Amino acid sequence: MSELSVDHLLGIKYLKKEDIDLIFQTADHFKEVINRPIKKVPSLRDITIANLFFENSTRTRLSFELAEKRLSADVVNFSAASSSVKKGETLIDTVNNILSMKVDMVVMRHPNPGAGIFLSKHVGASIINAGDGAHEHPTQALLDSYSIREKLGEVTGKKVVIVGDILHSRVALSNILALKLQGAQVKVCGPYTLLPKHIKSLGVEVEPNLRKALQWCDVANMLRVQNERMEINYFPSTREYVQLFGLNKQLLDSLDKKIVIMHPGPINRGVEITSDVADSDQAIILDQVQNGVAVRMAVIYLLASKIKQQ
Numbered sequence: 001m002s003e004l005s006v007d008h009l010l011g012i013k014y015l016k017k018e019d020i021d022l023i024f025q026t027a028d029h030f031k032e033v034i035n036r037p038i039k040k041v042p043s044l045r046d047i048t049i050a051n052l053f054f055e056n057s058t059r060t061r062l063s064f065e066l067a068e069k070r071l072s073a074d075v076v077n078f079s080a081a082s083s084s085v086k087k088g089e090t091l092i093d094t095v096n097n098i099l100s101m102k103v104d105m106v107v108m109r110h111p112n113p114g115a116g117i118f119l120s121k122h123v124g125a126s127i128i129n130a131g132d133g134a135h136e137h138p139t140q141a142l143l144d145s146y147s148i149r150e151k152l153g154e155v156t157g158k159k160v161v162i163v164g165d166i167l168h169s170r171v172a173l174s175n176i177l178a179l180k181l182q183g184a185q186v187k188v189c190g191p192y193t194l195l196p197k198h199i200k201s202l203g204v205e206v207e208p209n210l211r212k213a214l215q216w217c218d219v220a221n222m223l224r225v226q227n228e229r230m231e232i233n234y235f236p237s238t239r240e241y242v243q244l245f246g247l248n249k250q251l252l253d254s255l256d257k258k259i260v261i262m263h264p265g266p267i268n269r270g271v272e273i274t275s276d277v278a279d280s281d282q283a284i285i286l287d288q289v290q291n292g293v294a295v296r297m298a299v300i301y302l303l304a305s306k307i308k309q310q
């Protein structure tokens with residue numbers, strides 16, 4: 001396959017395994033580029049990209065911006081806090097105004113699930129979903145799988161446990177879909193209140209005991225409790241959560257193998273993982289961040305080549 005099967009990146013659920021393979025091959029090339037003294041290629045000199053962030057972000061936003069700049073695209077940034085959205089403008093009006101300035105691609109983070117899908121049906125630009133509420137975060141899942149592939153050689157057949165707030169996490173859903181598509185085995189571990197009711201229909205198993213889950217896996221992806229998406233208490237106290245689902249060095253060292261530790265960030269040190277785990281040589285958290293730029297360059301480059309053909 002030499003081009004993506006999709007015109008937008010709205011979610012992993014719209015991708016084929018071949019799309020992921022193509023994104024990873026392309027990312028391999030860009031990873032080599034960003035490690036050169038001159039980290040830039042002229043590929044997208046004729047493309048303009050708008051980054052629209054209606055929800056907070058540090059690393060995803062910087063990562064997209066860096067990826068765009070390293071491809072030589074023109075970049076405009078917009079954040080909801082400082083925009084006319086606060087004056088009551090609709091999403092489509094906001095985006096159409098931006099597009100009338102001849103923008104080719106929109107990278108959007110939005111608190112509403114499905115916001116990117118909605119936009120893709122109403123505006124004539126290529127849309128990349130940078131996180132839509134508790135729904136999907138496809139580039140995060142791609143960079144996570146890419147990091148597993150880099151560390152362990154391949155994703156197929158690997159055992160991955162996703163720990164924490166599965167219910168509210170877009171990283172969890174996109175990761176499950178991406179890992180299953182590539183033939184990994186996936187378990188989830190967390191308080192029952194934070195597991196979606198129909199989780200097993202995604203082909204994953206539930207392992208409520210963290211030690212057993214860790215003993216089983218090759219990779220543990222430790223997710224943050226999404227307090228900002230909770231209107232009620234899902235567990236009695238943070239202390240109890242830490243006792244049952246927090247990963248500390250003692251637990252990690254007591255396993256009879258060396259597993260790989262991942263985290264999408266931002267980390268709550270001392271909650272989902274302790275500092276000594278986050279900073280240990282088993283953690284690939286900063287590799288994930290570095291790979292994020294190469295993977296996003298690949299996604300943007302591949303979607304832009306489809307725009308250029310039109």
Ligand code: NCD
Nearest residue numbers: 059060131137224264265266
């Ligand atoms: C994640 C997000 O925003 O969904 N962070 C990220 O994109 N790096 C995970 C989180 O906020 O916990």
